Amino acid sequence: MSEQFEKKIKDYVILPLFGVLCFMLLWCLICSVTDNLPNPIKMWQKSELFIYEPFAKRGEMDQGILRFTGLSISLVGQGYLVALIFGTPLGFFLGLSKLFTRSFDPIIQILRPVSPLAWYPLGLVLFELSPEPSYFASLFTISVCAMWPTVLNTAVGVRAIPQDYLNVAKVLKLSRSKTLFKVLIPATLPYMFTGFRLSLGIAWLVIVAVEMLKGQPGIGGFLWDAYNAGNYSLVILCILVIGLVGFTLDRLMSLVEGKFKTA
């Protein structure tokens, strides 16, 4: 028992701490060669204010770090939701119909690798006449980029439904909607949630790019602003926060995903 405990401490505390230490050493090493990069202590001093007052709002681009993070998460959430709303049914159609796959798979494969930096201007053009073009362009960019893992995983999931389950639906002569809700969707859920998790990861990647392009308040906009002001400590702070938030979101989605895996 205690031996197991010791092993756990080693695996989950000591070794990760060792990794962080190596990372800090490398950081300091680089700092000793170049003056551009602030060392960890200097970085902390410069970003203290944003951490100790995480929800403060002193100006449009001068807010506490969690306030910025909150803004970004809210925008990501909205774009992500749109991605799921369009991506899931699209995935179902792809999985269910060969005809649909043959028609639309090529175009999907071409659009999928397009970078958010390319979608954003198109979004601005598309929503030019809307009250808030930059907001809608951001939403558009996040949804279009984040949609593909959901689309593709859902399609794979639908194609992977065991013939046995479909036979049950056939033997019982279930109606179309019953087949969908009682057989197809539950059988596809594990795949769908894998897609949802990957999509969220991409949505979070995209937000930073989108905010940088437009200089909107948010963690990415803040980062870009800090860079322009020559405040590299804050750039590093933003990178760390973006990483932490991305990691946390992924863990949370893994938990949800795991719930459906056993079903």
Next chain:
Amino acid sequence: MKPYLEISKLNKIYPTPKGPAVIVKDFDLTIGKGEFITLIGHSGCGKSTVLSIVAGLSDLTTGAVVLAGREVNAAGPDRGVVFQAPCLLPWFTAYQNVMLGVEQVFFTASPEERHQIVEYYLHVVGLGDSMQKYPSELSGGMRQRVGIARAFALSPKMLLLDEPFGMLDSLTRYELQQVLIDLWKKDQKTALMVTHDVDEAIFLSDRIVMMSDGPEAEVGDIVRVPFARPRDRREIMEMPEYYELREYLIEFLNERSHDRPSKMNPRPAFRDPEPIWSKINEIQKITA
């Protein structure tokens, strides 16, 4: 006996890269109402193919299947199917799995009546205490009990079973054979079952249909099981006819299934049975 299920001149041909593969050729079988028929034959000869055509899950190439005067051309709940794997939906409890079909068939019944049907059949197969369990919480045998309950609860015209006990240990298999035959008797169903267990076929059936080897599998021979019902597993095993029959079936599977029926010798006369004491001991232990 009046024919209830008529399979006539059934052919199943799969197109393959090497040209059309004739799996089943001119398969003829007539089953009377209330009969229990088993289909035996080597693995891969086309037993499942025939069964799934009758179930409507697979299309026939030529021929006809007529059930109770109506031609079968699609799957439907008038034929309760029990698959080799129980095929329960893992996101539903045992109760919900049975209810899914009952709702479909008894859509005019009240919720209370439907509830009673589901409960009744789960009780009969011995799952009274496990109705709210999910398939993952049930053993293989218990899952197959749910599969049997689901098939009977539809109140189908006919039962189709494809090696339903093939994946179970022999103790569970004997138990479930009993459950199946009791329900069959009580509900007076017509049943067509695929198996490759000769003893199972003898214990359950009125007639045993032997299929010749594929490709171009057809009906090799049909034998009537002479034992009165209800059958006692130990009693019938002590009868000399049991061995005669068993020998004949095994000999068919071992040797003669390769021949076309036209070339086959007439039925062999009684022969000294090869003792199968180990099997008898096993059964006596279980039924004791």
